[in-house]
Amino acid sequence: MRKYYLILVIAVCSCSLAFAQTDSLSLKDKAALDSMLDNDEFLKMMKDGPKSSFDVSIGIGNGAFSSHNNAANATGVDNKMIFTPSLMYRTKSGFSFGVTGFLTSDSAKGxxxxxxxxxxxxxxxxxxxxxxITYTRYLSDKNKYNTKSLYQNDIYGFIKKAKGIIQPGLALGFDNGKYKEADLASVILKRPLNPRGDTTITGIDSTDNKTTYFSATASIEHDFSFYKLFSKDDELDFVPSLLLNFGKDDLEQTHTNTINRPLVKKLLARRKKNTPTNKFEMQSIATSLDFTYSVGKFFLQPNLYLDYYLPETTAKRFTAIFSVTAGLSF
Known part of the structure; x- marks a missing residue:
């Protein structure tokens, strides 16, 4: 019986010692622990980790060709407003899958x-x-005359330094596709024996086009982060970057004119195929200003991309591309 009493006393003493050890923090230590638990950044470090998410968003801008490569967008920007509703699923392992619609109101149908x-x-x-790295397949009606859908395949990859005052990076892009185009064309018929002189015939000159564009972009950037701007759980990231764009593009055109006169057809047949090709060269210097504001599940992403074309050209050199995207992340 004494042996059982001895075991009971030892157990009670052990429990008392355990409770005493649990409560051994000083008031100063308790205050420090409470402060850490109340600090958002501490909780963020403890809770943040890879997790899957589903984004629903709507954007507006003037980048017609690519969702990722503004160097490609800068090759053909106009003032049309383009709406881009999007659904995107991101896995915690880093993979992503999405669908984006491109809508504009430049037709008689609205x-x-x-x-x-x-x-x-x-x-x-x-x-x-x-x-x-991201691959995008663009689907459109290839029977339409549509110069806003030049590419069907878009590959874009990048690598950059993760942190530091200056974060250098490199991005590579490849786009190719087919599209139809129609322009008003004039053909001069030489008639030296006709007292009325030469005759000018005007009609629609349509073309079937094959295009390829390769880009390489060297960049430097820095990520600025701000917390608790308007609430205790919001965040603003601002990433300014300077870019040098190199590129090479090929275009093969086949004229399929609708001018029906036999002689005019014969003259246009002389320029049946035209294959303009630009060599790989430095094409532009650009700057990009990326903002991301998030609070709770809501996010807002304005972007401004300014591009200045360097090679000799008769077209405009300066291009401005903007977009504003708002959405929810679950």
Whole structure:
């Protein structure tokens, strides 16, 4: 019986010692722990980790061709407003899958969908580098004369330093596709024996086009982050960057004119195929200003891209591309 009493006393003493150890923090230590638990950044470090998300968003801008490559967008920007509703699923392992619609109101029918982008990609966020690659397939009606849907295939990849005062990076892009184009054309018929002189015939000169564009972009940037601007759980990220764009593009045109006169057809047949090709060269210097504001599930992403074309040209050199995207992340 004494042996059982001895075991009971030892157990009670052990429990008392355990409770005493649990309550051994001083008032100063308790205050420090409470402060850490109340600090949002501490909780963020403890809670943040890879997780899957589903984004629903709507954007507006003037980038007609690519969702990722503004170097490609800068090759043909006009003032049309383009709406881009999007659904995107991102897995915690870094893969992403999405669908984006491109709508504009430049036709007699009002706002209509001129292409849809189906994308799949992967992104890795490491301690030293951030890298990713995305493939987008653009679907559109190839029987339409549509110069806003030049490309069907878009591949874009990047790598950059993950942190630091200056974060250098490199991005590569490849786009190719087919499209139809129609322009008003004039053909001069030489008639030296006709007292009325030469005759000018005007009609629609339509073309079937094959295009390829390759871009390489070197960049430097810095990420500024601000917390608790308007509430205790909001965040603003601002990333300004300076870019040098190199590129090469090829265009093969086949004229399929609608001028029916036999002699005019014969004259246009002389320029049946035209293959303008630009060599790989430095094409432009650009700057990009990226903002991301988030609070709770809501996010807002304005972007401004300014591009200045360097090679000799008769076209305008300066291009401005903007977009504003708002959405919810679940």
């Amino acid at each position: 706002t209509e969908l001129y292409q849809t982008g189906l994308s799949a990609g992967y992104e890795y966020d490491g301690k030293e580098v951030t890298t990713g």
